[in-house]
Amino acid sequence: MRLSRILSAGAALAALPLLAACGTTIDQDKLGKEITDKLNSEYSKFDRQVSSIACDDPGKDPAVGTTFECIADVDGAKVHIDVTTTSDDLDVTYETVDMLYDMAFAASKLEPSVSQQTGVAVTVDCGDGVKALKRGETFACTVSDGQGASRGLTFTVVDGDQDRWELD
Known part of the structure; x- marks a missing residue:
């Protein structure tokens, strides 16, 4: 059974000129702010914000195609972002690697689908907080019916x- 992505920054791409004052390094503050603003816009519908961001330093005069990583902290979850230089002017693109899931929101979105599949009204509990997951990773939830029976659910x-x- 498939569901639409519950919460994801998805592939956030941007072409940004990020020359620092010296003209040969990427402006880390500008890059961090751009990524933070993009993620905050995406996560605001779930009342989540980036609390901090840290980016690797690709050094002076990075070649076109140089890749490096930024990590955004969102309520303790670490969201990895791949950054690639795209021009000699130090323009970059970036893409989120991790998908951010709000566990309470995930549970509320799973309940109708699980109820439909089982033919019984159920509640789903995936815990609290947020998780940043890469493709292929999983998290566990508990599915309960109105008569006290419960079973596991694995979300991939x-x-x-x-x-x-x-369902397990």
């Missing part, structure tokens, strides 16, 4: 915009 992050869950 899949390539593309579709995720998968299955």
Whole structure:
């Protein structure tokens, strides 16, 4: 059974000129602010914000195609972002590697699908907080019916915009 992505920064791409004052290094503050603003915009619908961001330093005069990583902290979850230089003017693109999931939101979105599959109204508990997961990683939830029976549910992050869950 597949569900649309619950919460994801997705592939956030931007072409940014990020020359620092000296003209040969990437402006880390500008890059951090741009990524933070993009993620905050995406996560605001779930009342989440980036609390800090740290980016590797690709050094002076990075060649076109140089890649490095930024890590954004969102309520303790570490969201990895791959950054690549795209021009001699130090323009960059970036893409989030991790998908951010709000556990309470995930549970609320899973309940209708699980109820439909089982034919019984259920509640789903995936815990609290947020998790940053890469494609192929999983998290566990508990599914309970109204008569006290419960079973596990495994949610898997899949390539593309579709995720998968299955009852244990």
